[in-house]
């Protein structure tokens with residue numbers, strides 16, 4: 001596995017005494033989209049802050065493309081682009097001036113062709129001479145992305161990129177992120193929106209109370225933890241589950257009009273055929289049958305709600 | 309050295325300066341003109357010359373220093389306080405830049421503006437008084453050193469301040485009195501002996517004295533003392549600022 005970002009036993013205790021990160025270790029693979037999912041205050045922004053140089057770690061270290069982000073900060077930071085959570089922009093500057101500043105700060109010479117490409121890809125080219133304060137929230141967010149991309153980073157952090165962005169713009173942004181990934185940029189995004197992680201990520205990490213609860217491929221996460229449910233809709237209501245079916249783990253649904261069987265991908269599936277046979281033999285008349293799978297959102301909620 | 313970053317910061321800051329140049333220049337030029345009218349002409353005409361220099365010409369170096377000090381501190385502090393306040397400082401903190409690069413960019417730009425204002429006031433003064441500059445090279449040297457040193461001092465102030473009030477209070481409560489009492493309008497020889505001694509603890513005396521020497525060839529203290537003082541203060545500010553930035557004091561959590 002080719003690791004581009006290596007987070008090793010990272011800890012952060014703020015001056016207030018609050019422990020925001022408790023020995024987090026995580027390896028990000030080159031070229032992947034990694035979604036860091038967690039409730040408010042989980043430590044996502046702190047993790048990004050340490051990696052990018054905004055927050056001093058109190059334990060552990062981070063290597064970006066092999067360079068320690070504290071001791072070898074020049075080489076490490078040159079590989080990283082950051083789109084912060086807050087919409088912090090130079091209100092009185094033009095889009096063009098601010099992206100030029102960003103490019104210079106990261107040690108690159110002027111390259112108008114590159115900046116033009118970046119602004120065009122974010123539909124900002126027409127606005128290049130506009131003062132940033134005249135732009136909408138969604139556009140400001142894209143200006144921040146343009147700034148972060150101005151120096152061709154190999155690693156891009158997007159801290160809650162969809163916050164305050166309408167649905168349409170969110171789709172555009174996902175498109176931009178996918179294109180970046182196709183260009184080989186490694187992307188780490190944090191989000192509240194489960195659908196964003198579900199839609200975009202190759203892998204998902206769930207963080208809660210400063211601890212990494214879980215890191216998984218998205219598909220296997222859904223596969224492993226996904227609760228499935230089989231529902232049989234009945235022609236006539238039942239008072240109770242018939243005695244002949246009592247051992248099968250069936251539950252009576254609302255109004256007695258359905259029978260519900262819960263299982264998960266790890267086990268229980270093989271019993272479905274027998275279950276249907278038994279239902280037939282019991283003489284029940286079922287009109288319809290459906291199965292459903294819980295979304296990442298339900299998985300997430302069940303994980304962070306579970307008392308540890 | 310990340311020269312691209314130095315250039316980018318300097319350009320960005322200078323663009324802001326030029327955007328607001330009208331107001332940045334108007335205020336000091338007007339204040340200085342008022343001083344000339346009141347002290348130079350109205351009152352000055354009744355004051356005999358100081359050390360052979362007509363009073364109007366005598367106060368020119370002090371008046372320039374008054375504006376240069378105030379401007380340097382406010383430019384230097386605003387340049388870093390503004391991004392800190394607006395939150396855009398995240399980018400500077402996440403960029404591959406070292407302390408010297410940050411200082412050359414921000415403090416260099418702030419000092420450039422002060423030097424420009426100093427020269428504009430100098431030009432303005434020639435409308436009011438006949439002026440001679442005996443040592444133009446030293447004059448520029450003092451102007452540059454003072455501008456850079458006090459922009460750096462302002463930069464520290466900008467890092468330290470966590471509100472606009474604090475940002476304004478230091479120049480108002482400390483710098484203005486020190487400058488007024490630092491010999492802008494009089495030679496410290498004119499003071500009673502006790503006050504003369506007290507005044508020697510005022511750092512601004514050394515700045516104005518050296519600067520005045522470059523104009524008229526006389527000062528309250530020797531050229532070497534003035535120079536040593538500025539260089540010492542510059543070294544102190546550089547050391548403190550470097551420490552602050554490296555530690556991320558009030559910048560990094």
Ligand SMILES: Nc1ncnc2c1ncn2[C@@H]1O[C@H](COP(=O)(O)OP(=O)(O)O)[C@@H](O)[C@H]1O
Nearest residue numbers: 014016018020039040041042043044045046561
């Ligand atoms: N500068 C700070 N000083 C003290 N506590 C902080 C600071 N920044 C963040 N925290 C606390 O650390 C925890 C993690 O915050 P953060 O990393 O912003 O979480 P997230 O981005 O996941 O919402 C929160 O409880 C937050 O209140």
Ligand SMILES: [Mg+2]
Nearest residue numbers: 044045085159
């Ligand atoms: Mg956050």
